[in-house]
Amino acid sequence: MIRITLAQMRRSVGRLAAAGIAIVIGTAFVAATLLAGNLITRSTYDSIAARYAAADLVVESAEGAELSPAQLESVATTSGVVSAAPQSLAYQGLTHGNRTIYQGVIPQPDDPRLMPLELTDGAAPSAADEIAVPPDVAERLGLGVGATVDVVRDVPGDPETGELEQVVDPMTISGLVADPKNAYGMSGGAAVVTQDTFDQWGADAAGGEVTYPEASLLLADGADLEAVRAHLATTLGSAFDVVTPDEHAEAAAAELTGGENLMFLIFVLTFASIALLVAGLVITNTFQVLVAQRARTLALLRAVGASKRQVGAGVLLEAAILGVVTSVLGVLVGASLGQLALWVARTGPVAASLPATITVTWQVVAVPIVVGTLVTVAAALVPARVATRVAPLAALRPLDAPTAEKGAGRVRLVLSVLATVIGFALLAGGAALGTVAREPSLGLALGILGGATSFVGVAVSAVFWLPKVTGLAGRLVGSSGPTARLAAANTLRNPRRTASTSTALLIGVTLVAMMSTGAASARTSLTAALDGQFPVDVAVQGAQTDDSGATVLPQTVIDAVEAVDEVAAVALLQSGVATLGDGTSSEEETVVTVQGVDRDAALAALRLDEPVEALAPGTAVVPTEVADAWGLRDGDRLTLTGDAGTVTFDLATSDTGIGEVLVLPADLRALVTRPTTEAMWLALDPGADARAGVGHVQDTVADTGELASVSGAAVERASFEDVVDTALGIVLGLLAVAVVIALIGVANTLSLSVIERRRESATMRAIGVTTGQLRWMLAIEGMLIAGVGAVLGIVLGLVYGWAGSLAALGIMGDVTLSVPWRDVALVAVVALVAGLLASVLPGRSAVRTSPVEALAAE
Amino acid sequence: MDSTTFVPVADATSHRSAPGAAVRARGLAKTYGKGASSVRALDAVDVDFAAGRFTAIMGPSGSGKSTLMHLLAGLDSATSGQAFIGATEITRLGDKELTLLRRDRVGFVFQQFNLLPMFTAEQNITLPVELAGGTVDREWFTTLVRTLGIEQRLGHRPSEMSGGQQQRVAIARALIAKPEVVFADEPTGNLDSRSGAEVLSFLRRSVRELGRTIIMVTHDPAAAAYADRVVLLADGRIAGEITDPTPEAVLAGLDALRSLESPVPDAAAGGPEAGAR
Known part of the structure; x- marks a missing residue:
C-alpha cells in the first residue's frame, strides 16, 4: 500500500502542497511562539546573571530577612572572600529644570570586577555628592559630566504621622554608565552612587539601619568555592541562601517560565490552536476532494482485493506523510522568521537585551511537528472513512466517476443543534449573571463555556444550514446575470465542501468580530464610566488668592488657555460662598461653595450634558450625594444666604454632579456680591491628540508665570483607550493568522473546483x-464563499462580543453595546477582496483550458 | 438514396465552390510539433459545406477529421490557409472574437453531451442566449423542444436523464441561438444504437424541417448515412465524397480509400480516436 500511496501523492502533489501551506503556517506559528517563550526566558536569565558581573557566589535572602551591614562585613571578611558588594536598587528622582526622571540607583561596589555597568565617560562616583548616570538620562536632562543634578528623595519627616518630606540633594555628575549586558534593562539602566551615599539614603528612608536583599561575593584565586559556600551557609543560618550566580539566574528564570512566561505561552498558543483548527478544516476539505477524485482508483483497489482497512490506512498514511513534511517545513519557517525578527530587533533600541541567535530546544522542534502531524491525520479521519465506503462495484461502472461524498448524519444534526441551543442558553445566562447578578467572573466563565459550546455547535452544524444561506445569497447575486447565476449554482454543487470552506473563514472572522466588538463595548462603557466620574477633558483651577482670600484664576491664564489650538470649548466657573438656610437659624451654619456657569458654555465644554442640563434661572443643580446629606430631594426648595441676600432655588439633583451647588451666573450674583472666576473647563478637539493637548495647556499655563493647576480625564481616557487598542491590535494580529489560513482554504477549494x-x-x-466571463464567474464564486463566511462570522462575533461585554462589564453599570463599524466593514471588505484574489490563480488555469478539451473523449 | 457516387481523390480536390457555402476551407493546414517529430494533421484542404445541408466528415483514425472540425469551428488555430464561416475569415480572428463568433454564430454537440450538471435541461438550453445577453425566442424554444421530444424533461437535471435525452437537450442548446452552423463531434459515440438513431434523425429533421446547417464528424458509416453528403478524409487530405449516402456506399467508399492508399491499414494511426467505440 505504501507504494500506491506514494504514487498517488506524486499525482496530487500540487493539491497537497496547496493544503500543506495551511499546516506550514499553523506549525510555524507554534514554533515561533515557543521560540519567543525561550527568548524571554533566555534574556531574563542573561539579564539576571549580568547583574552579578564576575561574582562567584551570591548571598540571597531566603525568608524575607535582609543582610545588615554587620552581616555583610562578616561575609566580606570570611576567609577566601576577596570582596562582597551589596546588591540593591533604589529609585530616586533626578531633576533638572522642570524635568524629573525616576531612575534606579545602585551602590558602587568596592571591587570593579563586581560592577555590572560600564563607565563610558568621566569617572565612577568617589565622593558623597557624586553620581554617575546612564547616558540617555544625561541626554534627556540636558546635562553632561561635571554638571549638577538635583536628587529628590522622600524621607519620613515626622515619625508620629509618618508623613513624608522631600529632600533635595544637589549632586555632581561624575561620569556616564552604560548597561551593555542589560543587567538593569527593566529599569532602563541604573545610576551609581558611592556605597556610603547609598547606605545613607537607605538609612534615611528606613528611618534606621540600611539592609540589603542580596550581596555578590568575589572569591580569592584558588579558594574552594564549596568550602566557602558551606562555611557561609552555617554562619549566616537558614535565613539566607548561598548560591552561584548561575543557580540564582536559573531559579529566577524558571520562576518566570512558570509564571508570566507560561501565561504568555498559553495566551499565544490559544491563537496558534485556533490557526491549527482552521488548518485542519482546510486539510479535511482537500482530502475529501482527493478521495472523491480517486474514487475510481479506490474502487479498483477494492475490486482487486484491498481490504477496507488498507484503503482507509492508505489515506491516513498519506495524511501522516503530508503532516510530517509540512510540519518540518513549518518549524523551519517559524525558526527562520524568529531569527529574522531577532536580527531586525537587534538594530533597534532594545538590542542589548536580545541574544544574537534564537534558542532552539527540543520542544521547539518536537511540539510543532507532533501537533501538526496529529492535526493533519485527525483531519483526514473523516475522508479516510469515506474512502472505505467506496464499493468495489464502482470500478465496473462505465460512465461518470463514482461519487464518494458522504451525507451528513442525523446524529451530527441532533448533537450540533443541542450544543448550539445549550451553548446560547449558557451564554445568555452568563450575560445575565454579569448584568443582573453583578457576578463578572462567574458570568464570564459561564459565558466562555456557553460561547465555546455554541460555537462548536454552529461550526459542526454548518454543513446543514450554510449551503442554504449560500444558496440564498447566490439567488440574490444570481439575479444580476447569467455569469453570477452560474457561479451561484457552482457553490451549491459540493455543499459540504463549500460549507467547510466557509466555516474555516467563519471561525476566524467570528473571533475577530468578537474581539473588536468586545473592545469597542469596553471602550465606550469604560469611557462613559470615566465621564461620569469626571466629565471634563481638562480643568484649570486657580491656585492663588486675591485680597479677600478668594481663589482666583488670573485673566492672563484664561486668555492664554483659550488661545491653545487643541482647545475646542471653554466654560468659566465663577464661585462664591453662601450658607444653607435663610440666615436666621440658630443651628450651626453650613457653608457651601456656590458655582456659577453659563449653561450653553458648560454644555459645550462638558462631555456629559446631565450635570448642567437642568440649569435654569432660579434652579440650583446639586449632586445627589450632597442633596442626600442635606436631607433634600429632587424638586425640593433650597434656600441659600450670601452676602448679597437670600435666594430660594428649585433644587435639581444630578447623578454625575460637580462641586456642591451649581447655578447660573446671574443667580450667583443675586447671592454673592463679588463672585470670582476660579476655574475653567476645557473641551479638547476630539480629533486632536489628548496628551499633546493637555501638554500644551500645561505649558501655556506655566508660561504665564501665574499659579494654576491643570487636571483632567483626557489623558487618562486617552491612555486607557491606548491600552484597549494595543491589546486589541495584538489579539487581532494573532487571529489574522487563522484568517489567512482560511483564505488559503478558499483559494484551494476554488482550484480544486477548477480542476474538477x-x-x-x-x-x-x-x-x-x-475568458473574462469565466474569470468573473470564479471570482463571484470565491466572493460568495468568502462573503457568506465573513457576514455570518461578523453576526456571530457581534453576538459573542456583546454577550461577553455584558458578562464582564455589567458590574460597571450600563453597558453600551457598540458595533465597531469600521472594523466590521474592514473584515467584510478584506474577505470579499480575498475571495476575489483567491479566484485569480484558479481563474487563470481555468481560462487556459482549450475549448478543444470539451470535445475530447474520457 | 440509390444515386450514390464515389468521387476519386483527384476530383475531390478540384471540386467547385458552391455559392451557398456556410463554411469553407481554402488551403487549410495544421502541423503539430516541430522539426523531425512534426505531424502534418491537415494538408492544404479545400472544402465547402453548403448551407441548409447535413454533411458528415468521415475517415479512419488519424485522418485529420477532428482537426478539420476544430479549425472550421474556430476552436484551434490553423498553421496556414483560410477558413470561413459565412463571409467571415475566422483564421484571422483573435481569441476574444472567436469566442463571440462561437457564441453567436456556431453551435456545438459533443460526444460527452457536456451539459452543466447543476442546471436543469431548460437552463442548459437557454444558457448560450443568456450569456450573450439576449432574450430567448420562446416560440423557437417551443419548436425545438417539441421537435426533440424533451418537453417533459425541461425541469430535470442531466443526472436524471438518459444519455439520449441528454444529447437531445444538447442539440437544443446548440440550436437555440439559431447559429449559422452546428458542429457535432461523434454525437452518437456514447449512445446505444437506438438512442443514436433517434439523435441522428433529430439532426436530420433539424436540417430538413428547421433549415439548419450541420457538420458532423463520425467514424460510424451508419451514422454518416443520415447525412446529405459525406466528405471522406485520409492522411489530412480530402479523399473523396459521397452524396446521398447509404451505409453500404459509405463502407464501400472507406474500403476504396484503404485500397487506394495501402493494402495494410496504417499501423501508426492512433491518438485519442483509437479507443474502442
Missing part, C-alpha cells in the same frame, strides 16, 4: 463564454 470542472470550462469556452 475542466471539461465544463472547456464546454463553456466552446459555446461562447469569454
Whole structure:
C-alpha cells in the first residue's frame, strides 16, 4: 500500500502542497511562539546573571530577612572572600529644570570586577555628592559630566504621622554608565552612587539601619568555592541562601517560565490552536476532494482485493506523510522568521537585551511537528472513512466517476443543534449573571463555556444550514446575470465542501468580530464610566488668592488657555460662598461653595450634558450625594444666604454632579456680591491628540508665570483607550493568522473546483463564454464563499462580543453595546477582496483550458 | 438514396465552390510539433459545406477529421490557409472574437453531451442566449423542444436523464441561438444504437424541417448515412465524397480509400480516436 500511496501523492502533489501551506503556517506559528517563550526566558536569565558581573557566589535572602551591614562585613571578611558588594536598587528622582526622571540607583561596589555597568565617560562616583548616570538620562536632562543634578528623595519627616518630606540633594555628575549586558534593562539602566551615599539614603528612608536583599561575593584565586559556600551557609543560618550566580539566574528564570512566561505561552498558543483548527478544516476539505477524485482508483483497489482497512490506512498514511513534511517545513519557517525578527530587533533600541541567535530546544522542534502531524491525520479521519465506503462495484461502472461524498448524519444534526441551543442558553445566562447578578467572573466563565459550546455547535452544524444561506445569497447575486447565476449554482454543487470552506473563514472572522466588538463595548462603557466620574477633558483651577482670600484664576491664564489650538470649548466657573438656610437659624451654619456657569458654555465644554442640563434661572443643580446629606430631594426648595441676600432655588439633583451647588451666573450674583472666576473647563478637539493637548495647556499655563493647576480625564481616557487598542491590535494580529489560513482554504477549494470542472470550462469556452466571463464567474464564486463566511462570522462575533461585554462589564453599570463599524466593514471588505484574489490563480488555469478539451473523449 | 457516387481523390480536390457555402476551407493546414517529430494533421484542404445541408466528415483514425472540425469551428488555430464561416475569415480572428463568433454564430454537440450538471435541461438550453445577453425566442424554444421530444424533461437535471435525452437537450442548446452552423463531434459515440438513431434523425429533421446547417464528424458509416453528403478524409487530405449516402456506399467508399492508399491499414494511426467505440 505504501507504494500506491506514494504514487498517488506524486499525482496530487500540487493539491497537497496547496493544503500543506495551511499546516506550514499553523506549525510555524507554534514554533515561533515557543521560540519567543525561550527568548524571554533566555534574556531574563542573561539579564539576571549580568547583574552579578564576575561574582562567584551570591548571598540571597531566603525568608524575607535582609543582610545588615554587620552581616555583610562578616561575609566580606570570611576567609577566601576577596570582596562582597551589596546588591540593591533604589529609585530616586533626578531633576533638572522642570524635568524629573525616576531612575534606579545602585551602590558602587568596592571591587570593579563586581560592577555590572560600564563607565563610558568621566569617572565612577568617589565622593558623597557624586553620581554617575546612564547616558540617555544625561541626554534627556540636558546635562553632561561635571554638571549638577538635583536628587529628590522622600524621607519620613515626622515619625508620629509618618508623613513624608522631600529632600533635595544637589549632586555632581561624575561620569556616564552604560548597561551593555542589560543587567538593569527593566529599569532602563541604573545610576551609581558611592556605597556610603547609598547606605545613607537607605538609612534615611528606613528611618534606621540600611539592609540589603542580596550581596555578590568575589572569591580569592584558588579558594574552594564549596568550602566557602558551606562555611557561609552555617554562619549566616537558614535565613539566607548561598548560591552561584548561575543557580540564582536559573531559579529566577524558571520562576518566570512558570509564571508570566507560561501565561504568555498559553495566551499565544490559544491563537496558534485556533490557526491549527482552521488548518485542519482546510486539510479535511482537500482530502475529501482527493478521495472523491480517486474514487475510481479506490474502487479498483477494492475490486482487486484491498481490504477496507488498507484503503482507509492508505489515506491516513498519506495524511501522516503530508503532516510530517509540512510540519518540518513549518518549524523551519517559524525558526527562520524568529531569527529574522531577532536580527531586525537587534538594530533597534532594545538590542542589548536580545541574544544574537534564537534558542532552539527540543520542544521547539518536537511540539510543532507532533501537533501538526496529529492535526493533519485527525483531519483526514473523516475522508479516510469515506474512502472505505467506496464499493468495489464502482470500478465496473462505465460512465461518470463514482461519487464518494458522504451525507451528513442525523446524529451530527441532533448533537450540533443541542450544543448550539445549550451553548446560547449558557451564554445568555452568563450575560445575565454579569448584568443582573453583578457576578463578572462567574458570568464570564459561564459565558466562555456557553460561547465555546455554541460555537462548536454552529461550526459542526454548518454543513446543514450554510449551503442554504449560500444558496440564498447566490439567488440574490444570481439575479444580476447569467455569469453570477452560474457561479451561484457552482457553490451549491459540493455543499459540504463549500460549507467547510466557509466555516474555516467563519471561525476566524467570528473571533475577530468578537474581539473588536468586545473592545469597542469596553471602550465606550469604560469611557462613559470615566465621564461620569469626571466629565471634563481638562480643568484649570486657580491656585492663588486675591485680597479677600478668594481663589482666583488670573485673566492672563484664561486668555492664554483659550488661545491653545487643541482647545475646542471653554466654560468659566465663577464661585462664591453662601450658607444653607435663610440666615436666621440658630443651628450651626453650613457653608457651601456656590458655582456659577453659563449653561450653553458648560454644555459645550462638558462631555456629559446631565450635570448642567437642568440649569435654569432660579434652579440650583446639586449632586445627589450632597442633596442626600442635606436631607433634600429632587424638586425640593433650597434656600441659600450670601452676602448679597437670600435666594430660594428649585433644587435639581444630578447623578454625575460637580462641586456642591451649581447655578447660573446671574443667580450667583443675586447671592454673592463679588463672585470670582476660579476655574475653567476645557473641551479638547476630539480629533486632536489628548496628551499633546493637555501638554500644551500645561505649558501655556506655566508660561504665564501665574499659579494654576491643570487636571483632567483626557489623558487618562486617552491612555486607557491606548491600552484597549494595543491589546486589541495584538489579539487581532494573532487571529489574522487563522484568517489567512482560511483564505488559503478558499483559494484551494476554488482550484480544486477548477480542476474538477475542466471539461465544463472547456464546454463553456466552446459555446461562447469569454475568458473574462469565466474569470468573473470564479471570482463571484470565491466572493460568495468568502462573503457568506465573513457576514455570518461578523453576526456571530457581534453576538459573542456583546454577550461577553455584558458578562464582564455589567458590574460597571450600563453597558453600551457598540458595533465597531469600521472594523466590521474592514473584515467584510478584506474577505470579499480575498475571495476575489483567491479566484485569480484558479481563474487563470481555468481560462487556459482549450475549448478543444470539451470535445475530447474520457 | 440509390444515386450514390464515389468521387476519386483527384476530383475531390478540384471540386467547385458552391455559392451557398456556410463554411469553407481554402488551403487549410495544421502541423503539430516541430522539426523531425512534426505531424502534418491537415494538408492544404479545400472544402465547402453548403448551407441548409447535413454533411458528415468521415475517415479512419488519424485522418485529420477532428482537426478539420476544430479549425472550421474556430476552436484551434490553423498553421496556414483560410477558413470561413459565412463571409467571415475566422483564421484571422483573435481569441476574444472567436469566442463571440462561437457564441453567436456556431453551435456545438459533443460526444460527452457536456451539459452543466447543476442546471436543469431548460437552463442548459437557454444558457448560450443568456450569456450573450439576449432574450430567448420562446416560440423557437417551443419548436425545438417539441421537435426533440424533451418537453417533459425541461425541469430535470442531466443526472436524471438518459444519455439520449441528454444529447437531445444538447442539440437544443446548440440550436437555440439559431447559429449559422452546428458542429457535432461523434454525437452518437456514447449512445446505444437506438438512442443514436433517434439523435441522428433529430439532426436530420433539424436540417430538413428547421433549415439548419450541420457538420458532423463520425467514424460510424451508419451514422454518416443520415447525412446529405459525406466528405471522406485520409492522411489530412480530402479523399473523396459521397452524396446521398447509404451505409453500404459509405463502407464501400472507406474500403476504396484503404485500397487506394495501402493494402495494410496504417499501423501508426492512433491518438485519442483509437479507443474502442
